[in-house]
Amino acid sequence: MSMKQAVTALPVDEARRRILEICLDRRTPMEQVALEEARLRVAGRDIVAPRDLPPFANSAMDGFALRGTDLPSDGTRRLRIVGTRLAGSASELSIGPGECLRITTGALLPAGADTVVIKERVRVDGETAIVQACEISGAHVRPAGEDFRAGEVVVHAGERITFARIAAIASLGLATIEVSRRPRVTILTTGDELVMPGHACSPAQIYNSNGYSLSAMLAISGVQQIAAGGADTGAGFGHLGDDVERIRVALSAAAAHGDVVITSGGVSAGEADYLPRLVGELGRIHFWKVRMRPGMPFLFGEIGNALVFCLPGNPVSTMATFLALVGPGLAAMQGCRDVLPRMHAAKLATAIRKSHDRTEFLRARIEVDDEGTCRAWPLAGQGSAMLRGVVQANGLIVIPESTHDLESGEMVTVMPLPECS
């Protein structure tokens, strides 16, 4: 694609569609990992229960296991206590008619028993338990397989391994699982004006925040962030000034060593905005510019075998383009089923006036009010270089290209921000 063709700004949905199409083709291979390494990875194939869960009928409470048919229809009944079974014990104990067994939560139900009465409701007289008529036959028993059945799919291929799924997989006794290899991603920030936190800034300089925000977003994207060789800052990402040759060398090296390169800054119209030219020279540009605000100058291309995402330098533009475009692409590379950003409906709490034809991502508080209605409150500090709004936000209101004025009370689509409460 020539540079001229490449600069037709795409609608956000079309930009994402093109990214996903290419990323789906770059699916990473499967690998077997230990369960403790599996958090946030994506299941490579269906994880099937090798056995029932729970594996045996057991007590849901501390109390007495007995036969439901022994419960009295009125008054009380005395049952002989034949022993005690703690969780983990498989002792040869069974109960017959008129008998019961002391049992703890999680303990194997003895043969013959089908009911547990909690200990608070049983009077004990020596070796006799006195149960009342109000107890329910079959109560407080967790039958084998009531949670998952042997052979059932517990986690589907393409689902992320969350803490809850880790618990289910561990409960089934599986120590390793098959997941997609993490895409290897290098972050390169650019700009002579940037200084690393902890160092002194001269008058026209500011601190590098995008390297950190991008690293933090990568950390919850299931990828492996890799060092940037000679450009490494020691903080996990690389930084380059505005030296075109240095950027060229670092881009080529990062593309040669990883699956994805993410850059920040230097992608719009300034004298030192070299990224579009360099990606075009070293590889190819799939598209440049998206009709979104913030984030218009976003570029997507490839160099060698690596995909390249060039994110605009304004800090909120970096975040918005990552969340709307890069994150879904990285998820597709991992074979994720659900790659699109999560969206909810909310009622706008104040009117909005929009004077442009791009999709707007407005920083907002999304709260459920006293009546149970989900409301979106746009925040002050919406400039793409301003962190105030995004620091306070827990979501973004997504206003489509063709929508301009919205009144208070109208329904809008909101995109929750990960990790923000």
Ligand SMILES: Nc1nc2c(c(=O)[nH]1)N[C@H]1C(S)=C(S)[C@@H](COP(=O)(O)OP(=O)(O)OC[C@H]3O[C@@H](n4cnc5c(N)ncnc54)[C@H](O)[C@@H]3O)O[C@H]1N2
């Ligand atoms: N004449 C035009 N000027 C600009 C256009 C345009 O189309 N024509 N686009 C504007 C838009 S929209 C954006 S967004 C920015 C994006 O510019 P770049 O991607 O080239 O980014 P830079 O110019 O390098 O930086 C922009 C801004 O962000 C600060 N920055 C950059 N990197 C970092 C970082 N790692 N941490 C913190 N802050 C960073 C930088 O200092 C600038 O203030 O361009 C508009 N201009």
Ligand code: MOO
């Ligand atoms: O698109 Mo820029 O990201 O508006 O500031």
